[in-house]
Every structure is written in structure tokens, then in C-alpha cells.
Amino acid sequence: MTLKIFITTIGFSIMQLSxxxxxxxxxxxxxxxxxxxxxxxSPKANWTNDPNxxxxxxxxxxxxxxxxxxxTTWGPMHWGHATSRDLIHWAEQPIALYPxxxxxIFSGSAVVDKTNTTGFGKERxxxxxxxxxxxxxxxxxxxxxxxxxxxIAYSLDNGSTWKKYAQNPVLKNxxxxxxxxxxxxxxxxxxxxxxxxxxKDRVTFYSSPDLKNWKKESDFGNDAGAHGGVWECPDLFPLxxxxxxxxxxxxxxxxxxxxKGSATQYFLGDFDGKKFTPNSKDVKWIDYGPDEYxxxxxxxTGKRKIFLGWMSxxxxxxxxxxxxxxxAMTLPRELKLMHVGNELLIASQPxxxxxxxxxxxxxxxxxxxxxxxxxxxxxGKGQFPCRINIVMNKIKDFSLVLSNELGEVLVIGYEKNxxxxxxxxxxxxxxxFQKDFSNRHVAPRFTNNAKMNIxxxxxxxxxxxxxxxxxxxxxxxxxxxxxxxxxxIKSAGSFTIKKLEYISLKSIWP
Ligand code: FRU
Numbered sequence: 001m002t003l004k005i006f007i008t009t010i011g012f013s014i015m016q017l018s019x020x021x022x023x024x025x026x027x028x029x030x031x032x033x034x035x036x037x038x039x040x041x042s043p044k045a046n047w048t049n050d051p052n053x054x055x056x057x058x059x060x061x062x063x064x065x066x067x068x069x070x071x072t073t074w075g076p077m078h079w080g081h082a083t084s085r086d087l088i089h090w091a092e093q094p095i096a097l098y099p100x101x102x103x104x105i106f107s108g109s110a111v112v113d114k115t116n117t118t119g120f121g122k123e124r125x126x127x128x129x130x131x132x133x134x135x136x137x138x139x140x141x142x143x144x145x146x147x148x149x150x151x152i153a154y155s156l157d158n159g160s161t162w163k164k165y166a167q168n169p170v171l172k173n174x175x176x177x178x179x180x181x182x183x184x185x186x187x188x189x190x191x192x193x194x195x196x197x198x199x200k201d202r203v204t205f206y207s208s209p210d211l212k213n214w215k216k217e218s219d220f221g222n223d224a225g226a227h228g229g230v231w232e233c234p235d236l237f238p239l240x241x242x243x244x245x246x247x248x249x250x251x252x253x254x255x256x257x258x259x260k261g262s263a264t265q266y267f268l269g270d271f272d273g274k275k276f277t278p279n280s281k282d283v284k285w286i287d288y289g290p291d292e293y294x295x296x297x298x299x300x301t302g303k304r305k306i307f308l309g310w311m312s313x314x315x316x317x318x319x320x321x322x323x324x325x326x327x328a329m330t331l332p333r334e335l336k337l338m339h340v341g342n343e344l345l346i347a348s349q350p351x352x353x354x355x356x357x358x359x360x361x362x363x364x365x366x367x368x369x370x371x372x373x374x375x376x377x378x379x380g381k382g383q384f385p386c387r388i389n390i391v392m393n394k395i396k397d398f399s400l401v402l403s404n405e406l407g408e409v410l411v412i413g414y415e416k417n418x419x420x421x422x423x424x425x426x427x428x429x430x431x432x433f434q435k436d437f438s439n440r441h442v443a444p445r446f447t448n449n450a451k452m453n454i455x456x457x458x459x460x461x462x463x464x465x466x467x468x469x470x471x472x473x474x475x476x477x478x479x480x481x482x483x484x485x486x487x488x489i490k491s492a493g494s495f496t497i498k499k500l501e502y503i504s505l506k507s508i509w510p
Contacts, residue, residue, distance in 0.1 A: 130162065
């Protein structure tokens with residue numbers, strides 16, 4: 001993002017008043033507006049960007065998020081807060097962290113300090129500790145280079161209330177203008193905390209015994225991966241590959257994504273507690289669509305790695321045509337490693353908890369059609385939100401077209417000669433609020449299997465494509481003038497679908 005300078009004089013009491021009056025409004029009215037996601041988290045009102053501080057504790061998934069409670073465009077950042085017991089149904093909570101004299105509360109992470117390394121735990125209460133970037137807009141305006149520093153806060157009531165540490169910041173800026181978005185991890189072999197921090201054109205690893213005193217270990221990446229923009233929001237964790245750990249380093253980048261603007265790249269390699277050694281410096285993307293950014297994973301979920309991103313793009317996030325609120329999160333996704341030929345890749349799938357809102361699949365098998373197939377005719381349903389699963393044995397070019405009676409269309413397709421997927425939203429409805437929105441986006445297919453499976457999760461204003469067991473993922477938002485109500489599969493001449501499943505999804509809002 002382009003960092004704008006906002007100096008607010010609005011008192012905290014006014015901020016609290018306006019967010020609590022929003023809380024008091026009927027959820028029924030607020031959460032049913034045009035474009036409001038029905039199966040994705042979005043705050044009831046106002047602006048959000050990155051997911052922050054995602055941590056699981058005592059049966060509760062915490063999702064904090066970059067939040068500006070006074071408006072629908074980016075402003076002085078707070079940490080908003082939502083909780084869930086199943087990763088699907090979310091309850092918005094009071095704001096967790098407010099800006100203070102050290103600055104705005106930029107992105108960061110949270111952990112469960114099980115052995116009370118910080119000493120914040122009292123009477124055997126296990127502290128949750130959050131680390132975030134204090135971004136000082138006054139220092140930035142004065143053109144100082146040290147306006148971003150890392151600070152901590154803790155909670156002794158499983159995330160309901162937070163106290164900032166009195167000796168903040170815990171990691172001071174050495175003179176790097178982009179010095180932010182700390183992600184914490186406990187490194188068991190050396191019994192220490194590791195912080196992965198975005199430092200302009202690379203990530204820097206720090207270690208600490210107590211989350212308060214930090215030592216620089218190494219940096220990585222100024223000569224690896226994509227560099228079309230600044231590196232932001234990193235994450236570091238192991239994933240299992242046939243019984244051995246492969247380390248994943250996620251690095252978000254803005255701009256410089258595969259389809260313009262912001263996107264999430266990753267590296268696979270080894271980490272020894274000090275240094276990350278990549279298997280390859282080539283660029284790989286977790287999601288090729290334009291609308292997944294700042295994606296990172298939950299901490300304290302054991303071997304399971306659950307990833308969630310912001311469902312927008314800095315190119316137009318401030319201009320999307322929603323009224324009371326702006327922007328939402330992607331579905332939570334489980335990450336796994338998959339071997340494809342000689343390559344090792346990350347595959348993403350919606351978390352299995354999505355089944356909580358799935359109706360019984362309506363299935364049709366071995367369907368033959370010529371030129372086009374009306375999904376509603378085959379399955380009896382054509383409403384959103386829904387999930388559509390398609391298996392094909394003989395692949396040729398095809399597309400799945402969502403449309404309305406105004407002739408607005410969103411096209412999700414596959415081109416055989418390029419072996420690539422695409423999503424075309426050029427005629428999807430409202431597209432002229434920013435010039436970069438109206439585009440066709442492409443993503444590689446990583447296999448040449450004759451058999452193809454794709455799964456699409458379609459909400460009121462977004463689609464997430466998981467192709468080939470999640471090897472290719474694309475997230476895309478759209479804004480039709482009237483809701484789409486038709487879904488067709490199109491292909492030139494005769495074609496056969498081995499299996500088609502339509503699953504309706506129930507709104508997560510009460
Ligand atoms: C990424 C980002 C972070 C920063 C936050 C500010 O989208 O720019 O680097 O901490 O957003 O809101």
C-alpha cells in the first residue's frame with residue numbers, strides 16, 4: 001500500500017461510541033446488504049485490511065485485523081477482533097488495540113506463551129502475547145527512517161482484553177523505512193522464540209528467550225523471489241513431507257503480484273533456528289488471483305496449518321463499491337505439500353469445517369452436453385453462496401459462467417493450449433471504480449493429468465477457485481449490479497462432465 005499520513009484528533013470515547021452503536025444495530029440488516037459476504041468474515045462496518053494475530057487457544061480461534069473504525073477507507077490502524085469456534089462462524093468483538101503515542105497499530109501476530117517466558121502470566125494464567133508494528137505517522141512525516149518499531153501486548157483472559165507492555169517498543173528500528181509485520185514462532189529445538197520480520201526487500205530473523213529481548217540472526221531474500229514491490233507480512237513454519245519437515249517461508253509483496261498489485265509468494269527450504277536456506281529462489285505463489293493478500297497462518301494449531309488472507313488488492317481496496325464496510329477475508333484454508341513431477345508445491349483447500357454450512361451435495365454424473373450446460377437444470381439449484389465441484393476425464397477448453405438478467409458475466413475457465421486457468425471479470429458488473437479492476441487474470445495449471453478436478457466456492461461477491469486438489473488457487477471479487485442467478489458450463493462442441501456437484505452454503509450470519 002502507499003502509506004498515507006493521517007493524524008487523528010478524534011478521542012477514543014467517540015471511536016468506542018460509534019463502534020458500539022454499530023454493534024447494537026440488528027445483525028440481520030447489516031449483514032444482508034448488497035455485496036456483503038455471507039460465508040466470509042467482514043467487520044460489520046468500516047475499513048479492514050490484513051488479518052493479524054491469528055492464534056488458537058482453549059477452543060477459540062482469534063482473528064484480529066487491521067481496522068479503521070471511523071471510516072471506509074484506510075486510516076489510523078487499530079486491531080479489530082473476531083472469534084470463532086469452528087473457523088466458519090465469526091463473532092465480532094470489541095476493538096483489541098488502539099493507536100497510542102507510539103503510533104498506529106500495524107500488522108503482527110500472536111502466540112500462546114505456554115511456559116510464561118514473558119512473566120506476564122499471573123496465578124498460572126497462560127498469557128496470549130501479541131506483537132505488532134507501532135507505526136509513527138509523525139516521525140514518518142518528519143522523514144525519519146525509524147518510524148516503524150515492534151511492540152508487544154498481552155491478554156490474561158483468552159484475548160478479551162489486552163494490556164500493552166510498559167517498555168515498548170521491544171525491537172527498535174535500525175534505520176529501515178519498511179520494518180514491519182512481525183510473525184512469531186516457538187522454535188522447540190533451541191527453546192526460543194523466532195520473529196520473522198519484513199524489512200523492505202528481504203525478511204530478517206530475530207530470536208528471543210522472552211519476547212522482550214531480541215537478537216538479529218540473519219536475513220533472506222534480497223536476491224530471491226519477486227521484487228516488484230516492498231516485502232510485507234511474512235510467515236515461517238514447517239510442513240510435513242512424508243515424515244520430514246520442510247520449512248515454508250511466506251512473503252507477501254505489494255505491488256509485483258502475478259496478476260498486478262499485491263499477492264502472496266512462498267519459498268520452501270530449511271531453517272536451523274538462525275538461517276533460512278531455500279531449495280530454490282524461484283518465485284511461487286500461494287494464490288494467483290488478484291484478491292488474496294497479507295495471507296499468513298494461525299499459531300498453536302499443531303501440525304495443521306491454516307492460512308487466511310485479506311480478500312482484496314491494494315490497487316483498488318479503497319474504492320470497491322461497498323457502502324458501510326470495505327473488504328473481507330478469504331476462507332480459511334489448510335495448506336499441504338504436494339509432489340508434482342520433480343517439484344514440491346503448496347496446495348490449499350478450504351478447511352474441512354466448511355462442511356458445517358454445506359447442504360447435502362446434489363450430484364449428477366456422466367453428463368454429456370453440446371456447447372453449454374445449465375447447472376441449475378442438472379442440479380435444481382442456482383443460488384449463491386454455493387460450492388461447485390467438477391470432475392472431468394477428457395479435458396478441453398471450458399468455462400463456467402455466472403450471469404444475471406442484465407447480461408453481466410463472470411467467467412472462470414481453462415485454456416488447454418496454454419494449460420492455464422483464468423478468471424475474467426471485465427463484464428462482471430461494476431468495474432469502473434478503478435482502472436485496474438476490469439481485467440482477465442491467469443494462473444498456471446501444474447499438472448498434465450488427463451483428469452481434472454476443480455472446486456469453486458462462490459459467495460455473493462467473490463469466487464475462490466481450487467483446481468487440481470488445490471495446486472492452483474485463485475481468489476477474485478466482483479460486483480454485479482444485480483445478483484448473479486445463472487450458472488452455465490460452456491465448451492465448444494460436445495463435452496462430458498464425469499461428475500458435477502452443487503452444494504448450497506448457509507449464511508454464517510444469524
Ligand atoms: C500490508 C500492510 C502491512 C502494514 C499494514 C498497514 O497490507 O501494508 O505491511 O502493517 O498493511 O495497514
